[in-house]
Amino acid sequence: MLSRKDKLFFMSLLPLSLSLLAILIISIAVIGIRSIDSISFFGPKLYTMNVWDPEAEVYGLLAPIAGSIVTSVIAILTASFFSIPLTITIAEYLKGSTKNIVSSIVELMGGLPTIIYAVWASQYLVLFLKQYVMDPLHSYLSFIPLFSCKPVTGFSVLAAGISIGISITPYVTALILEAYQSIPSTYREACYGIGATRYESIKILLSLARPAIIAALVLGFARSLGETTIAVTTIGNSMNLNLCLFSPSYTVSALIASQFANAYLYPYAESVLYAGMLILVIISILLSLYGSTTIIRWRSRVIV
Amino acid sequence: MYNWRKLIDKLFTYIVIAVSIVAISPVIHLIITVLLNGTMVIVKTGINFFISLPPTPFSKDFGGIAPAIVGSLLMTFISLPITIVLGLFAAILTTEFPKNTISIVIDTIAKSLASIPTIAVSMIVYTIIVVPMKSFSALAGSIALTIVSLPYAYTYFSTTLRSVPFTYREAAFSIAMSRWSTVLKILIPVARRGIATAILMTLARILGETAALLFTAGRFRNGVTISPLAPADAIPLLIFDFVLSPYEIWRQVAWGASALLLLSYMIIFFAVKFLVKEVKL
Numbered sequence: 146m147l148s149r150k151d152k153l154f155f156m157s158l159l160p161l162s163l164s165l166l167a168i169l170i171i172s173i174a175v176i177g178i179r180s181i182d183s184i185s186f187f188g189p190k191l192y193t194m195n196v197w198d199p200e201a202e203v204y205g206l207l208a209p210i211a212g213s214i215v216t217s218v219i220a221i222l223t224a225s226f227f228s229i230p231l232t233i234t235i236a237e238y239l240k241g242s243t244k245n246i247v248s249s250i251v252e253l254m255g256g257l258p259t260i261i262y263a264v265w266a267s268q269y270l271v272l273f274l275k276q277y278v279m280d281p282l283h284s285y286l287s288f289i290p291l292f293s294c295k296p297v298t299g300f301s302v303l304a305a306g307i308s309i310g311i312s313i314t315p316y317v318t319a320l321i322l323e324a325y326q327s328i329p330s331t332y333r334e335a336c337y338g339i340g341a342t343r344y345e346s347i348k349i350l351l352s353l354a355r356p357a358i359i360a361a362l363v364l365g366f367a368r369s370l371g372e373t374t375i376a377v378t379t380i381g382n383s384m385n386l387n388l389c390l391f392s393p394s395y396t397v398s399a400l401i402a403s404q405f406a407n408a409y410l411y412p413y414a415e416s417v418l419y420a421g422m423l424i425l426v427i428i429s430i431l432l433s434l435y436g437s438t439t440i441i442r443w444r445s446r447v448i449v
Numbered sequence: 450m451y452n453w454r455k456l457i458d459k460l461f462t463y464i465v466i467a468v469s470i471v472a473i474s475p476v477i478h479l480i481i482t483v484l485l486n487g488t489m490v491i492v493k494t495g496i497n498f499f500i501s502l503p504p505t506p507f508s509k510d511f512g513g514i515a516p517a518i519v520g521s522l523l524m525t526f527i528s529l530p531i532t533i534v535l536g537l538f539a540a541i542l543t544t545e546f547p548k549n550t551i552s553i554v555i556d557t558i559a560k561s562l563a564s565i566p567t568i569a570v571s572m573i574v575y576t577i578i579v580v581p582m583k584s585f586s587a588l589a590g591s592i593a594l595t596i597v598s599l600p601y602a603y604t605y606f607s608t609t610l611r612s613v614p615f616t617y618r619e620a621a622f623s624i625a626m627s628r629w630s631t632v633l634k635i636l637i638p639v640a641r642r643g644i645a646t647a648i649l650m651t652l653a654r655i656l657g658e659t660a661a662l663l664f665t666a667g668r669f670r671n672g673v674t675i676s677p678l679a680p681a682d683a684i685p686l687l688i689f690d691f692v693l694s695p696y697e698i699w700r701q702v703a704w705g706a707s708a709l710l711l712l713s714y715m716i717i718f719f720a721v722k723f724l725v726k727e728v729k730l
Contacts, residue, residue, distance in 0.1 A: 154627075154629060175577060226468070247473065256654075258658070261657075264483065311475050374659045425569070434557070
């Protein structure tokens with residue numbers, strides 16, 4: 146029980162601290178209220194059809210929602226491909242000042258404004274990917290539906306996914322590295338004690354950290370779902386829905402970034418965009434709560 | 450058998466290190482190209498880059514990004530103090546009363562808020578500020594920036610305050626200091642480097658944020674204004690609009706602005722590194 150003085154101290158802190166709560170409630174309420182119009186008018190068709198025709202007042206958000214998910218899946222595959230080796234290198238192979246430099250570079254990458262990634266990706270990475278990844282894949286493997294269409298400009302789902310993946314790599318790396326380094330050294334000693342090579346002990350330690358790694362990837366997925374600037378500058382912005390990764394498409398946030406400014410001209414357009422965002426916000430919040438609680442639970446189990 | 454295992458071990462080491470180099474190389478390429486392309490533009494325009502208006506698509510010289518610089522500074526100036534105060538109060542509450550239900554709720558909420566896409570924040574502020582005021586404004590932009598950076602500021606501050614050993618609090622209570630003066634005279638001074646780091650990291654986040662400004666700040670580039678109620682521009686917003694434009698001259702200006710933004714971010718980053726390194730010593 147708090148004493149009277151403690152209570153006073155608590156009360157003096159409370160009003161400003163509740164700003165976070167107020168912001169969350171207002172945010173969800175605003176997005177929810179603004180999307181009611183379109184959801185009640187179009188019904189579930191809003192999420193299962195694929196059209197963007199303000200003149201005819203027909204909307205369906207299937208392509209951007211699918212685009213968001215596919216882009217984020219590619220992003221998280223890219224990020225895991227980079228961040229797990231990066232974690233191992235930093236934690237196992239580097240020492241002293243090289244370790245400092247490499248982990249500083251990762252930290253530097255992590256805080257870099259996303260608009261700078263967007264500039265770089267749209268001016269260099271997209272062309273690089275078209276030339277060295279998309280064109281070869283298309284010419285040799287075009288029988289696979291994913292690679293079936295010809296990459297025209299390079300601005301595509303694949304380009305956006307990889308660009309976002311590069312930008313979230315440092316975030317995912319930091320999470321995995323923190324988990325990996327917090328594994329007590331007794332496990333490693335046990336591995337070496339039975340004569341395991343470094344590779345074998347890393348394999349065992351990684352399997353021990355697996356829940357935390359999966360949680361880190363879930364958090365990275367949630368972050369890439371909401372990524373806007375990189376998506377809008379690399380995805381090509383077109384209301385496309387097909388299996389091919391080389392065709393331009395939309396993510397929900399890219400659609401909003403490019404259509405919201407003119408949406409007030411049409412009766413339902415704004416509300417439709419809010420409805421798209423509602424889905425994204427709900428998914429992001431749920432995933433990030435799942436991810437962070439999983440990591441906390443894992444830590445309390447492994448670190449005794 | 451023994452050699453086989455050694456071979457796999459070696460092979461694994463090389464693959465892991467090779468992939469790590471590939472993972473690091475994009476950012477090195479990025480920094481070099483942005484700085485090269487951007488500083489060329491800035492050097493060519495000289496001081497004009499900081500004091501002139503942006504070019505029209507068909508003008509001959511680059512002009513400058515004065516409205517964006519002033520707008521960015523103005524919005525940072527408004528939102529940074531608000532963010533710091535709100536974040537610090539919440540952090541003090543949750544570190545001083547870690548077991549309280551309200552603290553746990555605030556902690557969870559900070560995590561959820563950080564996961565809301567920043568463009569959603571822009572739409573929310575558009576509805577509750579821009580529409581009622583009937584105009585885009587630097588104020589709306591600042592509010593959006595505050596909402597975006599508050600959960601991060603809270604996390605930075607609470608990590609710092611939590612790292613102060615409990616013995617300091619015990620010492621303060623034993624000489625009958627009140628809880629407020631313990632916080633103000635002991636905790637914050639002890640954690641001052643951490644606090645400075647947290648403030649710098651919040652600043653970096655505010656300076657680089659783009660999506661939150663899309664539908665809030667407006668894009669006023671025809672002059673310089675410091676009124677918070679007037680539409681304003683920001684450096685990331687200008688880059689965003691110019692980089693995909695079909696006009697070569699606008700793309701050049703975008704490179705210049707990116708280099709400026711990258712340089713300011715790197716200065717903040719190295720200041721943080723300097724501060725944190727000192728703490729470890």
